[in-house]
Amino acid sequence: MTTSSALRGSLADELVSHGQLADAALRSAVEEVPRELFLGDVVYRPDGTQWVPANRAGIDEDEWLHMVYSDTTWVTQVEGVHADQASGPITGRPTSSSTLPSLVVRMLEIADLRDGDKVLEIGTGTGYSTAVLCHRLGDKSVYSIECDEELAATAAHHLRSAGCSPNLVVADGLRGHQDGADYDTVIATCAVRSIPASWLWQIRDQGSIISTISGWMLGAGLIRLDLADDGMAQGRFTGDQVSYMLARPHERPPRPTFYQHPGSTRPVQMAPDVVDDWTGLFVAQLAAPSAELIRTDSSIALVDVATGSQAWIEPDGSGWTVHQDGPLHLWDQVEASLQVWQEAGAPDQTAFGMSVTEWDQVVWLGSPDGPRWHLPT
Numbered sequence: 001m002t003t004s005s006a007l008r009g010s011l012a013d014e015l016v017s018h019g020q021l022a023d024a025a026l027r028s029a030v031e032e033v034p035r036e037l038f039l040g041d042v043v044y045r046p047d048g049t050q051w052v053p054a055n056r057a058g059i060d061e062d063e064w065l066h067m068v069y070s071d072t073t074w075v076t077q078v079e080g081v082h083a084d085q086a087s088g089p090i091t092g093r094p095t096s097s098s099t100l101p102s103l104v105v106r107m108l109e110i111a112d113l114r115d116g117d118k119v120l121e122i123g124t125g126t127g128y129s130t131a132v133l134c135h136r137l138g139d140k141s142v143y144s145i146e147c148d149e150e151l152a153a154t155a156a157h158h159l160r161s162a163g164c165s166p167n168l169v170v171a172d173g174l175r176g177h178q179d180g181a182d183y184d185t186v187i188a189t190c191a192v193r194s195i196p197a198s199w200l201w202q203i204r205d206q207g208s209i210i211s212t213i214s215g216w217m218l219g220a221g222l223i224r225l226d227l228a229d230d231g232m233a234q235g236r237f238t239g240d241q242v243s244y245m246l247a248r249p250h251e252r253p254p255r256p257t258f259y260q261h262p263g264s265t266r267p268v269q270m271a272p273d274v275v276d277d278w279t280g281l282f283v284a285q286l287a288a289p290s291a292e293l294i295r296t297d298s299s300i301a302l303v304d305v306a307t308g309s310q311a312w313i314e315p316d317g318s319g320w321t322v323h324q325d326g327p328l329h330l331w332d333q334v335e336a337s338l339q340v341w342q343e344a345g346a347p348d349q350t351a352f353g354m355s356v357t358e359w360d361q362v363v364w365l366g367s368p369d370g371p372r373w374h375l376p377t
Contacts, residue, residue, distance in 0.1 A: 007069035029135035036068045038128040038158045042083040044075040050089040051078045073100045104129045111185045122173035123189035127155035134164040142166035143180040145173045176202045191244040194375040195356045212244045216252045217293040219285035221349050239350040256308045263325030272300045272313045286373035287337035288330050302330040340371045
């Protein structure tokens, strides 16, 4: 039987083969942290539209450990129901998971951690990434905040079992944790629609924020922002095609009923598959930040949560027709932004950057003086 220690070494070797773990101290952390302690005995496996509990007791131990040390995200909670509480398959959105190790490592590498750095982690989750931080920086340098009391208690138990004792806080991570400030880095293991002002206030001058910017269309972009002396944080998106669950206060509200009102109609200038592109979807979301995207078998629809406006596209024999209803012409907004992006050569996300102050947040293309989109604040 393969041991946990051997599998941790194999996982580290796999990440090295993909160009990661150049930092020897971070490699040591991956080799030392026993991930099985942070998964418990039950995880969810996807099965179509359902999540099926997979119990360690019903799986060969060697197979279980290979599952644990695969570079995979394991969902541990769906719609607030922990995997060990589910009596059978469940539907809904994941609300907590153990992130795939390569992404945990990627976030820390973007942070460019140095000995002595003090880090605030937004979202303790299972505690695995917190433990990796503890091994890299030392327990006293790690602050981790979790809003879900049950998750926080479970993570605290996991961390104690792993011999880690970071500073754990149960609170709203979007407010940060002033008592531990100033931090060298804030690392968010959840996505946000915009950067909370509290994170800016709680990092030192030249400090950094590593976060995923996402929204209700579920477009996503990973970015490192560095705080300048003038109070502005700025940076470019990394281009990584990764996503995190939205922070719970930033989650989508109940969607207005979609009725397919005919509204005004016109031929589309861009086929709906433009949003199948990772960056295309991100640009569409920038153009209509309070809209949700609904995918059908052959097309898409947009429904704006704030105004009830909607747009839906259908094939018309020779192309596509868009129907738009409500105060916002959503597809007009989306097409205008997509046209700007395509005229620039349809670059990937590394061509985009972001500037953040206490009062305004904008995503820009090319340079801060280029085309700009304001984020909801």
